[in-house]
Amino acid sequence: MKKTAALILFFCVNFGFSQSYMGYTMDNFSGIHNTIHNPANLADSRTKWEFNLFSASGTLSTDYTNLTLGNISNLLGDSGFDGLERFASDQNNFLLDADVVGPSLQFSLNEKSGLALVTRVRAISNFNNVNGALFESIYDGFPTSSFAFEQNNLDFATHAWGEVGLSYGRVFLANPNHVFKGGITLKYLLGGGAVQGGSNTLTGNFNDATGQVRLDGDISYALTIDDGTTSIDYFEELAPGFGADIGFVYEFRNAKSIAPSNNNNPRAFNQYKLKVGLSILDLGSINYTGTEVTEYTINANVNAQELENDFIDIIEDNATATSTLQDVKWSLPTTLQLNLDYSVTPKLYINLNVGQGMVNKNEFFNNNRLNLITLTPRFESRVFGAYLPISHSSLSNTAIGLGLRLGPLTLGSSSVVSNLMGSKSQLAHLFLGLKIPVYHKRSL
Template sequence: MKIQFSTKLLCLFILAYALNLNAQSYVGNTVDNYAGIQSLISNPSNVFDSRFKADINLLSVSAFGGSDYFGISVSDIINSDEGFDFETDAEKFPTDANHFFVNADILGPSFMFNLSPKSSVGFVTRVRTLMNINNINGELFENFSEDFDSDEDFNFNQENLSGTIHAWAEIGLVYGRQIVNTEKHFLKAGATLKYLQGAGSIYINSPNLTGNYDAANETLTTTGQLIYGTSEDFDNDDINFENLTQGFGADIGFTYEFRPTTTDSLTRKHNKYKFKIGASITDIGSVNYKDASVTTYNMNATVDASTLEDEEDIEAFLENNYTGTESIVNQKIKLPTAFHLLVDYHLAGKLYVSLQGNMSLVKDNSMFANSIINSATLSPRLETKWFSLYSPVSMRQYGDFAWGAGMRLGPLMVGSGSIISNLISESTKTTDIYLGLKIPLYQ
């Protein structure tokens, strides 16, 4: 399996928008009591006391991406007669510290089933690709992406630039168990142990980089230091899932339910709670790449910026214009460790409302690591055995508001955490979509 990449590292935001990618997975769907396998991604304790005898995932895909640098109007794209040009038609919001992010998550063949009255197990396969570029100067980015084809001078001061692209596969074994079950109180716990197979990584870091561009002479003068690295045998033009390296990871979670009206007539096929609280930490761990290349460049130089359009990628531009010191090291790439908190309230009948928070436990400027973007999502839903309808409303990091819709119809699920806001907004900064097909075996 291969994933193709454009190799101007900082221009990967184009890939995010071109593929409609956006940084949580399956927004709105995972809180459904019938989400099954998908719910294990945010909290492994959901494997126990589910509404299924067994749940078998065939294939599910979730993609999430965006930037606080670009704002686009979906209606302008739809109504454009001559095609939408991101460079000229998109609204731009350059700052001293812009961010770009992509999260693509593919759930392969996976299953979960009840092992005993007090325990359940699951088996999950995933392929994931994450990209984070943090604290990049927006004006520098714009000129770099346009090969410095500008008639105006500009200065920049950039601090704590970091960027990591990482692609990996994982196989997870999930175990969940009842901890407490009294008349009104119920507590369960779960954990996922993951065997990771890393496909490759690119990373860039600069604690401080200042400079100026002279338009008349087409020269770029910079001062500072920049670190650029790749995993062993990493091909800038594609990430190959054939030569893999190993790592280990884990998720852990708990769910408490308050059950004021539990009776003997309510069985596993029924929701019994008035409200429940779930808490989890996901993606603990890392992938270790042996013989990774890390080059530290001395950026104290004046270079001919017009040569950028002739360079194949940023690595070639750095090698041809700056002095670098290369080291071969064993490099760990950390997973996007995150904390998740869910409060779900049963309104009446088949109506529920949930509030979910997702918070990265990885600092923005961390080198050799990916992170999710922080978000808070309020999601009302209609939930039945064969059909669920939900409409999540989110506030996402970097000030973006998202309003989406999704549905589950038996074995099919489809939705987006931002489709409504994308359609009505004149300048949306994030977008996401997901769909999946499974075989649910209900209680």
């Protein structure tokens, strides 16, 4: 089981999707998803109460190939990378991020506070500093000519976990022009399993005359799931942990932005001209006990064909291995989110969101998310919302998407325009959701 899992996670990228609800989380009528982005949004929410039935968001980003619609179909099907243009380098990167929000409830307690109970299942995979030429040789077969390679600072990590979060938001300060809110989410975490591995240095060369590959260096990996674990044992042995989100929101209001709510229910209207939000998401960790950590030192000539067929077995048969049992603290992908939302008209908004990871991606036992800057023009009303997210990161480059909210249904992507029209897209994202929202009533 450990060999199979490590092999799949290390050199077999059979892509499934995800990052979280980009564009939609900024909508003041998105309820629970607005709270997920910043728990301070619970206070003075447009949502009286809301029940989320199901929603899912997924992101894939890589600099190894372009993520056009046709290429994505290949990657999700049986073809994989076959037939795709690739951009192999000494430091290729892959990121996958999946987020499923299950049955969840949010409601207003009074004019100043709100409460939410949120269930989620999440998974993140990072492959950092992958030597593209070596990857292609193992994936496609070694070429007909000799070549040398050098793999440095390889890091791969996959983690899946569940969350049950209790959120509370409150208005701390309110006057005609200035409103200040705060919120917190406390999470109980259930670790579903993780694999972490890498290599400080792995150098070598392929000799086409002999069909041999010279390997010199180190490889290590840690897997939290034991051999022989049954499905019943698996769910009984989910690892515990605790986490938190914390956020603050400031709203500037003027006479023009407040006007629609005059002589009406103020909680039924957005009253700000400018909203500034700051949140720290995914503080915390999960403790995995008895994790086997294996380190390999290899200095050997191996058969290229055998290396293609079973990379892990060949490494184990030709390397010196040292294994230890360790208690591992796996950190959540902590991020800092800065959000600016400007009301152009009562229904038209311009949003700027900056997301910055706060974990060191080169350290063991953590994952990292995309450092995204996203500009989103948005139209929102009680029954309809439309979003045009334009995002950029060093890995995904620039991506353009489109999202829609129609009553209880939400569907969108932060990359679909780029995937359809651009030949150099490096981001693929999709989200969808179904919920039962009830908003604060407006007087007739």
